[in-house]
Amino acid sequence: MNCSHCNSENTKKNGHTHYGKQNYLCHNCNRQFVEGGQDWFVNESDKILINKLLLERISLSGICRVCDVSQQWLLSYIKDLYKSLPDDLNADLTLPDIESYLGDRMDEEIGRIEVIKKIRLHYKSTFKYQIMR
Missing domain, CATH: 2.20.70 (Ubiquitin Ligase Nedd4; Chain: W;)
Known part of the structure; x- marks a missing residue:
């Protein structure tokens, strides 16, 4: 055999x-x-489809129905995928300098507020001009 x-x-x-x-x-x-x-056995083309469906945030039950696999198989497949990922997920673990980071964010926010003030002033002056006519 x-x-x-x-x-x-x-x-x-x-x-x-x-x-x-x-x-x-x-x-x-x-x-x-x-x-x-x-x-x-689940063939490679079905595994590629399952990977795409997992990225689409479709429910696990829905993936099982579409791909005709058991939920137990799908959970073990996801577990194996998770084990194959790097521990740090290639993330930059260094923190930026908090002073410069907050300073940059503050400058951006001040710039936004100044633009809003200019737009409001423009609308006020335009609206007053139209009323006076």
């Missing part, structure tokens, strides 16, 4: 399923399989 995942002949009988079918264990990849059973 060949393994349905790695096609190895290094297998042994491993009990029966609850339906009474013979269960096998592969010594090379440590997977269990049933003779004549369906392959439940």
Whole structure:
């Protein structure tokens, strides 16, 4: 009997399923399989689709329905994706100088307020000119 995942002949009988079918264990990849059973492996194109759906913030149940995978498989897949991420997520962990940062933000805010004042003054003068006519 060949393994349905790695096609190895290094297998042994491993009990029966609850339906009474013979269960096998592969010594090379440590997977269990049933003779004549369906392959439940998710191919790479489906994994690419699942990655895109995860980025779209679709519910996990919705992804399971669309891609025809179990929620248990999807959760373990997400867990493996999370483990493969770098610890720091490539973030810059150095803090900016707080004095210069706040100074820059304050200058930006003052600039915004000055523009708003100029616009209001323009509308007031325009409105008064139209009333006087």
